[in-house]
Every structure is written in C-alpha cells, then in structure tokens.
Amino acid sequence: MSNDGSGKIGQFLQGEKEPSSSWVILVIGIATSLIFLVIYNILYPGQDLPVLSSLLPMFEGVFDSGIWFFVLGAMIGAFAILGTILTEATIE
C-alpha cells in the first residue's frame, strides 16, 4: 500500500478530516428510519416488522431490566477506550 493510502486510512480512523456537513447524513438517516416506521405502520397496521420481530424474542427474559441500557453504554465506553488505545498507538 502506498504512503498516500496509509495516510487516508489514518484519517479515516481518526476522523479529523470529517466534513463539517456530515451531520446532514446522520439527520437524513434518522428521518428516513422514522418515516419508514410510520409508513409501514400505515400500510401494514398491526403487523410485526420483518426480520426484527423474529430476532427480538430471542432476547426475552434476558434484557428485561433498564440496567442493560446502562451496561450497554459502559460496554461502548470500554470499547471506546480500547479503540482509542489501538488507533492512537498504530496511527504512526
């Protein structure tokens, strides 16, 4: 891989050159998801969502307490720390 290529990977990992308008993509994504859910509910009232509705019962009785949302946040935090250590150490 060329030096130029590795530099681009570094930029991707760090996200320092992220375009300032990138939040627009995030907003469009969230709005699209919400619109999809609303339209689905209108077109197929009372019907379960495909794929998701068959996956969710697997977690019944497992994630049945609010603590799991917080534990999930802590796990994301743990991976964020690990990710920071790995990316900072390997960027050079």
Next chain:
Amino acid sequence: MDTILSTLVIFWALIILSYILIQKGLGVLGGITRGMTMFMLEKALGPGADLVEGRKGSGAKVWIIQGMIWLFISATLTFIGLWLGHDPNALHSLEAWGYNALSSELFYAGKFAALFGAIGMFIIGSGLHILPSLLEVDLASEKNAVLTSFAWTLSVIILIIGSQSNEIFGLNIILIGTVVNLIVATAITANQLLTKANSDVTLATPGWLIIFGLIGTPIAIISIFVSGAYNEGIGQWLAYHLFGATFWFSSIAGISLYSASFGSGNALWSRTVAGLVIFGTLFTINPLGDVHPIMAIDMLGLPSAELDITQQDNIIGSFLMALAAIPIIALSSNILITLRGTDAFVENPDLAGIPEINFGAWMLLPLGIGSLFLQTDYLSGTNELTGISNILHLMVIWTVFVPLTLGAALQVLPSASGRYPLSQNRARMAFWMLSGGAVLGLVFTLISDVTDIALAEALVEDPSSLSHTMRKAGSVVFYGTVLGAIFHANNIVSGLYRGETVKSQVALSETTFAPTSYPLTATTSIRKILASGAVLDTEVVPTFESNETGKPTPLHMEEE
C-alpha cells in the same frame, strides 16, 4: 495494657526506627544493601527486564494509565451495585451462566477495583514521579516500576475474582491476591527508598508522607501480628484503620499537597501544618472507612472475630480517632489555601487536575467528621449509624480519594509523559460528570439509607416508596461517574500521542486565552500574573485609582 495501645506502641516504635534508619542509613551495610536491592530490582528479573526500555517517566506513566482504566471498571462495578440495591433481579439472566449478581458483592468488587486499582495505581504512579523530582535524582529503576505495574493489575484482578467467590478449588483467592500485591508493594518501596538513598537533598514534607504511606502498611501488619491482636475483633478493626491511615491517607496527602503547589504555582501554604499532617496521620487512628473490617480480614486470610471491646479500648480508640480530626483539617486547609494563594480564587482553575484536588479537599472535612461519628457509634456498641456505613465509605472513596488522587495524577502525567491531555475542555467536562455523578448519586442513596434506618427504628414494616425512588435516582445519577471516567481515559490516552507538548515546568491554563494586557490594580508577584494566563508578550497596564473627589456626571458640556 489494652489491645489498641499495645499494638500502636509497637507500630509507633517501628515507624520511628524506620525513620531513623532512612535518615541515617545502614552504615557499613548500606553499600551492600543498595547493590543487592538494585540487583533484585533489575538483574534478578532476568530476561523480563529487557521487555521494557526504562525511559525516564515511563514508570509513572504506565501506572497512571492503568489506574485510569481501573477507574472506569470500578465506577461500573459500583454503579451496578447501586442499581441492584433497588432492583435485585436486574441481572438474573446471568444466572444461566452460573453467576448470581448481588449488590453487596458488586460493592465489594467495586471497592477493591477503586482502592487498589484506580486510587492505588494513581498513588504509586504519582509517587514514582514526585519523589525523584523532590530528591532531584532519577528513579532507581524505571524498568522495575513499569514491570511491577502489570503484576499489580494482576493482583487487583485476583482480588476482584476473590470478592465474588473467595474459595476456588480450595484456594483462598483474596489471600493469593494479597501476596502478589505485597510483593509488588515491596518492590516499589525498595525502588523509592533506593531513590532516596541516591540523593543528598533534604526531602520535603510531601515526600515523607509518600514514604510513610509505603512503609506504613507492612509495619502495621507486623505490629498486629507481634501484638497478637490479629485474632481479636478490635485488633482487626485497628488493622483496617492503620492500613487506611498509611497507604491511603498518608500517600494521598503527600501527592495532593505536591500537586496543589505544582499546579497552582503557589508555594505550599504551611510546612508546619504539612508536618502536622504527618504526625497526626501516624499517631492517631484515622476514622475514614467502613465499620466492618472485612476487607482487611479477607486480605490477611484471618477468621472474622466478634468485636468484644473493653472500656479502656473504647476510650483510647475514641480519643485517638477524635484527634485524627487535626490532620484531616490540616490537610484540607493546606490544600485549599495553597490552591488559592493570597486571594479567594483558585489559581489556574481550568488546568486538568486542579478542580479535582479542590473538590476532594472540600469534601474531606465533612466526610472525615461524618466518619468519626460513625466509628465512635460502632465502637461504643450503639450501632445506630451502621446502616449508612457502606454508603459513607463509598462517598469517601468517590468524593475524596478518587478526586485527590486523580487530580494529582492529571498534574503529574504531563511532566512524566511530556504531553498534556488532548483537551482541557474535555477534562473539565469529565470532572463535572465524575464529581457531580458521585456526589448526587451517593447523596440520594444516603438519603434512602437514612430513611430506611428511621423506618426500622419506628418499627414500620411497609417499605418506603420515597426510599425506593431515591435509591433508583441515586444509581442512575451515579452513571455520570462512569461516563466521566470514560471521557478522562480517552482524553488521557489520546493526549499521550497527540497532546500539546510540555514546554516548561510552569503549566499555564490552556483553556484561557492569553490576555493581551493585564490590568495591575495593586502590587502583585510575577507568579500571580503568569498564573492568570498571561504570557511573556502580555502588556502589564498599571490601573491606579483616581484621587479626585466624586461629583455629578455632566450630561452635556455647556458651550462657552
């Protein structure tokens, strides 16, 4: 002679003897001992010593970084413990894996992770930088300091496993963790004492506090066993408080006093008061901590004994604990005034670490007095306040020990690593989340505990909904501490690679813009001007008061 006094006499005699030996040296044996110790610290490790480079400051850096990760783990364990306090079945699904999560066990694990993982590693890491700096020499063995940090982390992992199940395959897990921990502590103590022996500079008071913190715990263990108090309830209680007074309180006092002076740019407010902290720490009984010495009992592998206290022990114990208010007040006031200098405002308030030290010093006094009431209540056998013992211990850990050690570590790390944290703004945000979450979360839980005690005394059988709600709110708010620890850890790790490089020993605030002019309204020192964020190009403008008498302001000038 009673148990407390007989044990303390041995402890005091050994402390004084150690001080004399450290000051005077070992005479003709000194050279041999130094050579042997240096050999044990590096050459005896064999190929292990070649695994690390041993660059200057690497020891302090690696201890502090690991402490940051333990801070996050301990906050998470404590948060889960608080949550299970109001929702005991929240993690019942883990029973499928054979793990039955209990609030008390999670608290126990959280305390091991916080006291030995986070706080212990911050103390040792900061000490590895501070002591050589005060002695104006290099650390005796950076390689040993780096390698032992991993063994210490291993010991904390073993202790946490032991807190969940103390006996696995017939082995006492916590005792194994303690043995590993003591071996590392011995290596660190030898390293620091060798550093002291290599210097001819008179050691400042914070340095002595760090040394007494290191040598105090093994001396306390020897004293307990020599006096035979280890199998008595009061002896075990005393052992727990001697460990707390030495390794934790004395060391924390040393590193926080140094960091308060270093970070603010002010000289230490009073050397006499700092000396009083040393004397008061060693010659009184520190009341901070839980009433049940279960942690010390488990770590020493002793069978738990009932507290059967004599009248004389009660009087001496209560008296010496009341005297401990003196070093607590002395430490708190010395830090707070050093941070402020000659006025009411904290110097360099935006610099990472300064808000933490300021916060910890504020919280020390109320929690010290609160702990004094709690321990006196326990010793006298009244036991009206034992219901808040656990939460008060958690408050001491999260609002005094963690802020003071974290603040000192944040102050020391730039000098040790050569770089500041990536963002001072993020450090300040993490401070508010960590301290706010700890204070509010634990105060809510304290209110809940006090409500439960009052209801139990009134023989009310129905559980209080207010108590349950407060407990729930407390656990959710404490999650801020977990988030604060995550932000701090990311900020510190990124700072090691991309942070601003340290250019001088005087650290200016990075979040305050350098003012182009400094209004001089009264006589001041150059140190104070620099501490306000001024740089060498800042113009100092004298702004004198007018001596003219006041008169009505003319709204328009009359035409002549």
